[in-house]
Amino acid sequence: MAQDLKIRIYSARQISIQEPLQESWMDAPLTYTDGYVRAVDPDFKQFVSAGDARRMGRLLKRAIATSVSALQEGGVDMPDAIITGTGFGSVENTELFLDALVREGEQMLKPTQFMQSTHNTASSLIGIHTHCHGYNSTYSQKGLSFDCALYDAWLQFRMGKIGSALVGAHDEMSSVFSEFMRKAKHVREGEICSEAAISVLLGTDESKPAYCTLDGLKLLNRPTSQELSDAIHSLTDGCKLCGVMTGMSGNRENDSWYGFLNELIPDVPLLSYKQIFGVNFSSSATGLYAAACCLKKGQIPACLTRNGAPVRTDGGILLVNIVDGRHYSISLLKSLCGNY
Amino acid sequence: MANDRSVLITGYGIVSAIGLNVSEVLDSLLANRTGIGSIKYLKTGHTEFPVGEVKLTDGEMERMMGIAPGTPTTRTALMGMIALHEALASAGMGAGDIEKAAFINGTTVGGMDKSEQYYLDFIENNSHDAYISTHDCGSCSEMIADRMGRFKYISTISTACSSAANAIGQAAAMIRLGDVDIVVAGGSECITKFHLNGFNSLMILDHDQCRPFDAGRAGLNLGEGAAFLVLESRESAQRRGVKPLAVLSGYGNACDAFHQTASSPNGEGAYLSMTKALADAGLNPSDIDYINAHGTGTPNNDVSESQAMRRVFGTSLPPVSSTKSLTGHTTSASGAIEAVICLMALKHGFIPANYAFENAMEDCVTPVDKVLKGVSLNHVLCNSFGFGGNDSSLIISRAE
Numbered sequence: 001m002a003q004d005l006k007i008r009i010y011s012a013r014q015i016s017i018q019e020p021l022q023e024s025w026m027d028a029p030l031t032y033t034d035g036y037v038r039a040v041d042p043d044f045k046q047f048v049s050a051g052d053a054r055r056m057g058r059l060l061k062r063a064i065a066t067s068v069s070a071l072q073e074g075g076v077d078m079p080d081a082i083i084t085g086t087g088f089g090s091v092e093n094t095e096l097f098l099d100a101l102v103r104e105g106e107q108m109l110k111p112t113q114f115m116q117s118t119h120n121t122a123s124s125l126i127g128i129h130t131h132c133h134g135y136n137s138t139y140s141q142k143g144l145s146f147d148c149a150l151y152d153a154w155l156q157f158r159m160g161k162i163g164s165a166l167v168g169a170h171d172e173m174s175s176v177f178s179e180f181m182r183k184a185k186h187v188r189e190g191e192i193c194s195e196a197a198i199s200v201l202l203g204t205d206e207s208k209p210a211y212c213t214l215d216g217l218k219l220l221n222r223p224t225s226q227e228l229s230d231a232i233h234s235l236t237d238g239c240k241l242c243g244v245m246t247g248m249s250g251n252r253e254n255d256s257w258y259g260f261l262n263e264l265i266p267d268v269p270l271l272s273y274k275q276i277f278g279v280n281f282s283s284s285a286t287g288l289y290a291a292a293c294c295l296k297k298g299q300i301p302a303c304l305t306r307n308g309a310p311v312r313t314d315g316g317i318l319l320v321n322i323v324d325g326r327h328y329s330i331s332l333l334k335s336l337c338g339n340y
Numbered sequence: 341m342a343n344d345r346s347v348l349i350t351g352y353g354i355v356s357a358i359g360l361n362v363s364e365v366l367d368s369l370l371a372n373r374t375g376i377g378s379i380k381y382l383k384t385g386h387t388e389f390p391v392g393e394v395k396l397t398d399g400e401m402e403r404m405m406g407i408a409p410g411t412p413t414t415r416t417a418l419m420g421m422i423a424l425h426e427a428l429a430s431a432g433m434g435a436g437d438i439e440k441a442a443f444i445n446g447t448t449v450g451g452m453d454k455s456e457q458y459y460l461d462f463i464e465n466n467s468h469d470a471y472i473s474t475h476d477c478g479s480c481s482e483m484i485a486d487r488m489g490r491f492k493y494i495s496t497i498s499t500a501c502s503s504a505a506n507a508i509g510q511a512a513a514m515i516r517l518g519d520v521d522i523v524v525a526g527g528s529e530c531i532t533k534f535h536l537n538g539f540n541s542l543m544i545l546d547h548d549q550c551r552p553f554d555a556g557r558a559g560l561n562l563g564e565g566a567a568f569l570v571l572e573s574r575e576s577a578q579r580r581g582v583k584p585l586a587v588l589s590g591y592g593n594a595c596d597a598f599h600q601t602a603s604s605p606n607g608e609g610a611y612l613s614m615t616k617a618l619a620d621a622g623l624n625p626s627d628i629d630y631i632n633a634h635g636t637g638t639p640n641n642d643v644s645e646s647q648a649m650r651r652v653f654g655t656s657l658p659p660v661s662s663t664k665s666l667t668g669h670t671t672s673a674s675g676a677i678e679a680v681i682c683l684m685a686l687k688h689g690f691i692p693a694n695y696a697f698e699n700a701m702e703d704c705v706t707p708v709d710k711v712l713k714g715v716s717l718n719h720v721l722c723n724s725f726g727f728g729g730n731d732s733s734l735i736i737s738r739a740e
Binding site for chain 1: 384385386398411414439448450455456459462463465469472473475476477478479481485490491492493494495496497499500506513514516517519533535537540541543593594595596597598599600601606609612618643647726727728729
């Protein structure tokens, strides 16, 4: 069992509140003042036929677009595994079905809306689209959903069952559900309630170009400070860290959860991405996508740093995602440039 | 590093239409007593559909779990707590053991039972806002886990009707890799108007008692329930001094990659999930002594699964039954409920019956139509297939 297994990130693609399927946000991020912002969609025609597109909700179209785009960039036709994280699944169809059920009663309900309301439709549709019979799974654990999916891929790689995995995070929003997100404190004061579709292609082939490596991942529920410290040290010992990608958002309660980092790794600059991509159940995937882009480019752009100055990425970026102050996901991405 | 990577099963708990605990479920299986009947607990206009309900109100479950009235909770979470409580007790797990264990739950419906009740309140006022926080699948797993203690990791798998099987599969991976010593895995799902109507819109509900693999089958009956298995490394079980009940020896997961709600005619996904599980366990098809089929009772599933079983087993097809004919289709929980039934079959040496089966047909395997007692089983295979072609198979083996 290879404990020091390094998984490479071949590609990472996004549809979010930034310009879709590109990295212009690194230099010129779109900025918003509204509390609820939907994603900027690309032209889906290059990814799905008009007929198929009519039958698919937005979440599914975005999942296909980011998946196909990630597979193309990574030069993989069919991944060995397709694993998705989603907090709410297809909100649009869930809401339509639920609304009709509650307001109009138990007649005339639409099967397509029900089918698409199931959380695993993205993973299975990607399977159908790529004709992939391999490992296929879906996780739904609020803002930890993507981290759980990535952990599953990490397990499958370590067991030697797969050589590549397409790991995604797909969450869409509606105005009704965005209010629910606020009421349930999934999105807090000062945060933008947003949407995200992220597809990350990972694999073990060292001959392929890659953004960076994924060197480890630990998920913890209500850890003690000792458990947290052990987890971070076991991941980062011997690694030069050039930043910690946090889920800090400017909300005081949310940001207080990350305070321990100042004591544990005081000299490493704290980075944040939620001001760029907003907050949704797939947020942590936007953080990993952003970190992978930084390591590919060799630079953390000013828009992600606390002091507004860019940072050279000559080592690793630690990702720390904390959900509701209780679920902790800690992972390490490392630069492929030079010897670290 | 310990080289024994066996995944032992050291405890289990179950709540279903055929019993509120392990001993009641065992009695019902041995007596071939169905739990499917007229709708009593779910408030729906569709009383024409028989269902397999857990014979308790939410209030009764709250009292069983010592939950104060008015505490926001959901039926899925309550059933999960009851099954988890029994599983932990049967494995002799105390607070210290829970802190070293991971919890993986399979659910898709989550808190939809309350959301469909309070949806307009969520929109129009603040009277039931607490139930917005119990809507999503993840919150359901947190409620179940938190009631028992501090698990070191909580995760939720949502692959529709194979959710619990995949939860058990992931648990096995975590133990084999040494990430954690104990994982409690399974699933919980209550019947809601939302998915009763969803299945009805797909026209796959039988108006009568379901009859998996029968020539006259006309669809499935929804069920509800929860079940959890305690999976543990050998080293941990020895340290705690607990005896293994069985071994989780194989897991296979494949995607049919055919259609969102229909299975392929040749059952490719099912064929692959069974084949992968056999390879994972290092077993041959002829080693399997019993198959607990997915067997929903829909015309499509049963043909597709039968084709897949014939492709894998050829002439050495072991006895097959679908216990959904007794419990109803417990959707996301079914993988765990049926894994517990397989454990009981191994432990007590019997094969549960495919209730209500009458007429065989060429396209389907012929299931066991009465309880076979006094049999010795070494390896049993348990299938769970979900919408989207999320197909999974588990192999449970006798502990040496």
